[in-house]
Amino acid sequence: MFEPDIAPSATLLGLLQRGRGDGTLHALAAERPDALAALDACVVRDPRHDWQVENRSLYYARLYSELEGPLDGIDAHLFHPDDGIDTDENRTGLALSVLGHLAAYGRRDALDLLRRYTVHGSNWAWALDELALRDDDASLLRLAPAVLDRFPAGPEGDAALRAAVRDAYEPRPWRLWAATHPRIAAAGEQAPFDLWQRQLGRSTAAPGWGAAEVLAWADRAAEEDRSGSPHDAVQRRAAAAARCLAAVAGPDDRPLLLNAARNGAEGARRAALRHLVDRDDPAVPGLIELCAADPDGRIVDAALDVLGRMRGPAAMDHARRWADPATGGADSALGEAAARLLACAGDERDAPLVADALRRWIAGYGADGDGLGCLVDGAGRLRATAAVPALRYVYAETVSSQLRGRAAHALAATDACFPAGPAVECLWDCEETTRELAARHVATTGDVRVLERLRRLAADPAEEAEVHAAVRGRLIAGDRVR
Incomplete structure (x- = not known):
């Protein structure tokens, strides 16, 4: 997916892209053509970094209603020639969701657009799901022939039809159509069996019943798991191996696990580290320091990943030392990870360290990033009033509406x-x-x-x-x- 081009937060477009409340207030006060142009720009080019956790559709639909905005821009976007080339649902998903909310508000033009796109558009299944929640039975029944024409008769078409029925988010249209279309009825009956057969047909490698065999299994992830990138495969396999070690590893296996954590390949090292952290082994702090200084970035990542699983008074003492600017390590990756651990599991004495880490994060990386959310949450949890200016900055500048909400929760506790x-x-x-x-x-x-x-x-x-x-x-x- 494309990387959104986000305007500055002081502009109307930037506010609307972020989904901020001030975006609506400024749009209602702006010249109507300017407000509608900015609104259309947001809807036809989704500004969200992660559409699965950030909401915009109801926000934009409400603004269309407030402005009594025409839907010409959405119409042109949905039926642009690119729709036949770029079939990724992210290109049209936000626009279709906005139309769904507008249809619920009584906009007949939105309902008609959804019907027309269901017949002609590439992301027709999303449009049909929106109609399933808002349209009447008679209108849905009239769409059945056009949808069924998308699946030519024959084994391939029937398999695709079964997949469409199985994957539909809203089953209502398919149930209506099954009464009058035998192919759809048959697809609905067969779809659960297809899923069952796929589940039975899965073949996964399993480790042997011993710590050494589990560690060796963790190291074979890149060769045996081709379902994603090698890095993701190693991470998944290492987590599974750590769970296996919890069942099979005994006290006599500790030297083997310590050696794997110090010198093993990435898969075994990740699995051994995680197992030792979960067992609160006294050697863990030294192992994490060793791995965090490794020249291989993958090993550093492994150490920082498991650091977040540490708990207990001794672990918090080590985290305070790593995160304290007085020790000179606060700006390191280990220091940043330790500050996030304190934000998640520390106590009130850690509020200054968390506030300081939050300020340093903003100075170094800005108002976004994967590790910022836990610092924001920690500042609120620990009631770190010294962090209020930094929290206000994150609230105003972040492009993530989810992170802004977390900043708002922290401000409610501190400001x-x-x-x-x-x-x-x-x-x-x-x-x-x-x-x-x-x-x-x-x-x-x-x-x-x-x-x-x-x-x-x-x-x-x-x-x-x-x-x-x-x-x-x-x-x-x-x-x-x-």
């Missing part, structure tokens, strides 16, 4: 200004968990927009149940106070 400040904006955020947080914490006095927004969220049938519960609780409490 006295949160109820009257960021919480107000969060009521319009694209993530339902962030809207729920805002509903529970926002100050209902001082900003006339707050109560009106709470009422609109309470009345919106598309809103999540958790948000509804939080909003209605605040509105009921407010009525009692008055």
Whole structure:
């Protein structure tokens, strides 16, 4: 998938791409053509780094409704000639989801677009899933011939049809069609057996019943597991081998495991390290320091991966030493990993180290990255008030709406200004968990927009149940106070 091109956070486009509440507020205050152009740009070129964990569709659909925006841009995107060339569902998935929400809000043009795309588009299955939730039976029945034409009669077409029926996220259309189309009925009956046969037909290599055999099995991952990249195969096999070692390794195997952790190949080394960490072996801190200094980056990664599994007072003492700037190792990969461990499992005395690590991360890497989330969570968990400026920066600048939500949760625990400040904006955020947080914490006095927004969220049938519960609780409490 392409790497999204994200505009600066101070621009309307940048705010909308991030899904921030201020994006909606600025769009409603901007010139309507400018707001619609920015909105179309977001929907036709998905700005999310990970669409599986970040939400945007309801956020954008609400804004289309507020602006009474036409759907010409989405129409042109869905039926562009590229649709027949680039069939990756990520190209059109966000646009189809937005249309689904708009159809639920009563937009007839959105419903018609979904029907037309189901007939002609490459990502028709996604469009059909959206229709399954919103369209009436009669309209769905009229789509059956066009969908069935996608599967020519014959063994290959029948197998593809069975796969489509089996993989459908919403089975409603297929169940409707099965009553009048024998091929679809047969596909629905056969699909579960296809899955069963595939599960029975899987052949996986198994290790021998002994620590040495398990370690050797871990080292054969790249040769025997071709389901992904060699690196991923080694990681998967090493984790499985560590679980096997938990069952077969005994006290007499400790010298073998220590040697593998010090000198073994990557697979055996990962498995042995993880097993020793899980057993809280006293040699683990020294082994991690040794591996973290290895010239092979794969071994360094193995050490940092298992470091996060360490627990207990002795492990936390080592982590504090590794993460402390006074020791000179805070800027190393080991120091950064140790700070993340403290963020996840440390106590209140570690708040300064976590806040310092968060500031150093931002200075070195910016407001995004795989390791930043646990530092943000840790700052909130440990109530590290010294981290508030850094948390505000992450909240404003990150391109990940999920990470922004985590920053909002941390600010709610550390920032006295949160109820009257960021919480107000969060009521319009694209993530339902962030809207729920805002509903529970926002100050209902001082900003006339707050109560009106709470009422609109309470009345919106598309809103999540958790948000509804939080909003209605605040509105009921407010009525009692008055």
